[in-house]
Amino acid sequence: MFFDNYIEHPNAKLNNNLLWEYNLSDFDFLKMRNLVVQRVVERGWPDDWYFILNFYGLEEVKKAIKEISYLNDKDMNFVSVIFDIPFIELKCYTKKQLTKQHWNS
Template sequence: MKPVFEKRIFWDVDFESIDYDKSAKFVIQRVFERGDVSDIRECRRYYGIEKITKILLNVRYLPEKTLYLAAALLNKDLNEFKCYSLRQSNPELYPY
């Protein structure tokens, strides 16, 4: 059964044509960046915690607050996130 997300999360794409399986990385990242608690729960129900963890640990960018939220929800250290490591190696590229 396909997930039910708020259209506001995907305001810039054709919401009805999203392929949730082929675009898993995009959907998961977008839900964590712009979704609320119910959206994140729906994401976990559809994709499973293992897939979400794998994707979020390897994305190149997450906003700071999203990074901290993901680290707390996934019970992972910030150093395990690729986007955190990239920020540390190039701090002037990521203003806080």
């Protein structure tokens, strides 16, 4: 895995700008796990990745990634490769396959 050394970064902080629209003083990080993980996947830096991996644990991050409703193709490919998650297990992939595509002609 790309972030194998996350345990070496126990003091990593989450960039507050990722959750700019929320009041973080009373933000429930456990309840909003999927949102936090989605924001880190879409816009996070290495410290943000280290934070979620230390805070939630590897298996919980993988579970959250599988439950995210939308990711663009680049982010979907990234998490699939990095966390060894087949596309078919990603909700965002199966949801994308169900939507009708317009013809390109």
